[in-house]
Amino acid sequence: MVDVPTDARDAVASESSELASERAYVDVLYARLDALREEKAAQLARVRRTGAIGSLQNQSERDAYATMHEDRLAQLNAVEERLVFGRLDLDAPHAGADADEADDDGVGTTRYIGRIGMTDAEQRRLMIDWRAPEAGSFYQATAFERHGVRRRRHLILKGREVVHLEDDVLDESLLDEVEVHQGEGALLAALTQRRTGRMGDIVSTIQAEQDRIIRSEMKSVLVVQGGPGTGKTAVALHRAAYLLYEHRERLKSAGVLLVGPSQAFMRYIERVLPSLGETGVVMSSIGELMPGVDARAEASAEVARLKGDLRMADVVKRAVANRQRLLAEDRRVVVEGTALTLTQRQVKRARDKARATGKPHNEARSTFVKILVRELAEQLQETLEESSGGGNKADRSYLVEDVRSADDVRLALNLCWMPVTAQHLISQLLSRPEHLVAAAPHLSAAETLALLRPADAPFTEADVPLLDEAAELLGELDSASDRAQSDAQRKRDVELAEASVQATDEMLAENGQDGLVTAEAVLQLNAASGPTTTAAERARADRTWAYGHVVVDEAQELSPMQWRLLMRRCPMKSFTVVGDIAQASSAASTTSWAAALDPFVGDRFRLEELTVNYRTPTQIAEAAARVAQSAGLRVSTPRAVREGQWPPVVERVDPADLLASIRAALPEEVALADGGLVAVIAPRELVDDVWGAAVELFGRRVGSGSGGVEQDIVVTTAHQSKGLEFDVVFLIEPQAMVEEADGGLGDLYVAMTRATQRLRVLAASGVPEGLEA
């Protein structure tokens, strides 16, 4: 940035003509936005008015138009706030340049940069979308590399009015010609704003190193490593918006998936993409990636590690194969009063043939059933012919149906090859010792014991990849042949299946084994997927959806099995992966990007690093780095952009006084936050007590865990605070946090680096090394 002469700076003081002219221009932009909204609303109303009559094709065309207009209208509504934020004054256009770009004062070319591109009614350009190539210099230009930029101006708006201008003059000769406006800088102003509990976009102040990453090419895997607060999440979100703009055609139907660590985090970031004019990105926490399952965090680090191991893919494979059983002995089945024999050999041959189709379990089942039904029907025909003296060769094609619908046959076939859902398979695998032992011979007795849990236990984030693996191997329960059956037949099937479940369960229980399927699983045969509208909704509901690009935040936390699941979601392997290896805290997480990605893409990934910390003031960032380094953790130590008002405060208290000390200190912190957000981050074992203490003091102002960001005082664990930020962090019992993580520093490091202004630590059982200067 160049020095600005004092007289030029003085010009800011008065209501300048520049400000007035910017206000006039911004009025034009908002008037145009209003006109476009009205136009779109009218188009939408017209499409809707065309009535419900018409052919199916007309109706679906009308729906498609309506969705298109709705999307555009939603986009126009979402960009209201800070519609325009930048202006570029460029070198005079060379001969033959676009006449639209000539500025009226003749100084050169002027471009306004905003959330979307806009033209006037005559198609003259009014404002450029920040993602367009011509807007790139707004973010990239420096005094050394001007990219033709003479002046970069930030327009700071309140509502629809320009309240302030911030100029970067890159061409010093301009200083003699124009009025220059300067203040604390748009970036610093953005960074010192009070936090709201919702992430905002950074579109007006994206920094050059961030912009390069946002705009880098889409193909293959891009890993963005960066210390706390370096803008990884912001970059990931802006990159998703950029890719959708730049590759709209390719991504329109396949879509983009954005994955984050928790529902709280997804809520924290959910407004950013709409404010960038993008509503179609599918956002999902890692626990929501299996449609129909809402998984919670895995409480045990050991269990998360075991389930995250890639060997679990083989375990699930074996669990599925074990559901394709052979008969212990030949079996008698009765069809319409005639006794037939289903032999062990027949079942084995049918199983081998069904497996040889290569289809998933539930789909291959129809081959298995078809073979055996046909063979039993032949047996039945022979028996009937024999009993009628051999001469009666009447057409007996109906026998196949008789065999298929005979209760005995259905029970026998279900016993050998029962249709099963992923949920059922995995909950049985994890609750029945004999299932687990048979499928996971590599586990020690202690490990097997650690994995076992009650059959009705809720699924966890570590289960999601197992469910996905199972779903992949099981295929659709509702196979094509099932679908072809009439409703009546299907109803009968469900009833029969229920009866057979019961019978099978009883029979197996007698033998000391468990049932194969629940009535709930069988009833899912009837579950029809409801109507969906947008591509994003369809994608979210469809486990097998192949996305065009996947953005993963806090990626250091992913276990190998979770990576495997994500790779399946994007067969093109087009990924943006952002994270910080040093912040890894889950037991299954990775220790290096190369180790995490090697099983899936080898060394075919690009690594970029972000080096500036925009969140945490220097003093807090240094304390966090000291703690990590004292424990031998290698951390990226990004340069903090600003000094804080307060150094971190560390207080030692007697364990017996811990809660009383919290009660005494919390009001002070809330007062210092001055209306900003306060997080009380505590070890898991203390979080309920701490929450109780906070509620006693502040009642409904206190939120907890994932619901917390709605309130201005949040009591949470380090794990839940991942990716979030608060004006003040009040950290309870750092040593217990380390111990809970089996000595890992990741959680404490994360908790300390959530603060944007102030960090206070209350320690009753020791202070981890490095925390105090």
Ligand SMILES: Nc1ncnc2c1ncn2[C@@H]1O[C@H](COP(=O)(O)OP(=O)(O)OP(=O)(O)O)[C@@H](O)[C@H]1O
């Ligand atoms: N260029 C920028 N302009 C304004 N604010 C920025 C910029 N870059 C980052 N920030 C702000 O800095 C804060 C930290 O950014 P973000 O949460 O993306 O960092 P992160 O690297 O994901 O952090 P962590 O890994 O610690 O969770 C956010 O408030 C973000 O809005």
